[in-house]
Amino acid sequence: MRLDPDSFAGGYFRNAVYRHWDPYEDIPQSDLEADRRKWIEDEPTEAEFFEIRKNLALFGAGEEAVTEDLAPLSLVLEDINDQLFISSQIYEEAKHTQFFDRYWREVVDPAAEALGHEVIAPTDQRWYGPDYVELFDKNEAAMAALLEADTPENRARAYCHYHLVIESVLAQTGYYSIQSLHSPTGADDIALREFPHLDGLVEGITRIRSDEGRHVGWGMQKVRHLIQNEGVDPQLVRDTLRDLMPHVAGINQEFTEASDPVPVIEYSRDKLTRRIEIITDADAEVPDVDELVEIDGSEASTAAD
C-alpha cells in the first residue's frame, strides 16, 4: 500500500482529519456577540484594551506567518506519510489565521468603536515590538535554509524555531495567559484584575491549542529522531532554543497593563525546560497523539504542555 497508517506521521494525519473543525461553523456567532457585549460592559481602560488587542494581533500575525513559512518543509520531506501530515498542518495554520481574523472583525473592532477607543488595524506596526519581529524573521530564515541545504542540522534548527519555540513555548504561553484572564480556569496570579469571561475567544483558542498539541508533538518526535538516528548533536538543539528564549521573554515583558509578566515568563521558561528534557532524554517519551490534543479545561493544560 502507499500509505502506512500505523506510522507516527500516518497516525498524526488521521488524528488531524478526525479532529477537523470550522472556525466559522463551530464557533457560534452568539458567543462572539456575547464577547463583544461583555467588553463593552467591562469598560476597560485604553491601556488595558490596547494590550488585550495586542495579544490577539500577535497571535493572528503569528498564525499568518507560520502558514506562510511551513512550505519549505513540505518541499524537503520525502515520505508520503510526512507529506500528508504537513499538508494538514498548513491547512490548520490557515484556519487559525481565519479564526483570529474573524474575531477581530466581529468582536475587537466593533467593541473598540463602541468603547470610543481608536480602531486599529491588526496589521498596524504599533502592535509589534522588536523581539517579535526578530523571532519571526529568524524563523523564516531557518525554514528557508532548508531550501539551500537540506541537512539534519538545518532540519533540527527549523523544527526548533517553528515547532518548539513559536508553536510550543510562545503560543502555548499566550494561550495560557488568555485562558487565565478570560475563563474560570488557568492561573490566578496572572490577571491584574477580574476580566470578563469570553466564551467565544476561549472556545476558539481551545480548539487551536488542541491542533497545536499535535503540531508540537510532531516537532518533538522529529527532533528526537534527528538526535537519535541522524547524528544531530543535542547541544545544537539546546543552543538554538536558548538563543531564541530571550525573544519570548522580551515579547512577554511588553504585557504589563492587564497581566503580570512575571508568572507568564516563568511558565514559558518551565515549558522550555520540559521540552528540552523530552527531546534530549532518550528514555523520555513524547505522549501519544490522542493525549496531545486532549484539552483538560480544568487544568488548562494539555499533555503537550
Ligand SMILES: [Fe+2]
Ligand atoms: Fe497555529
Ligand SMILES: [Fe+2]
Ligand atoms: Fe501550529
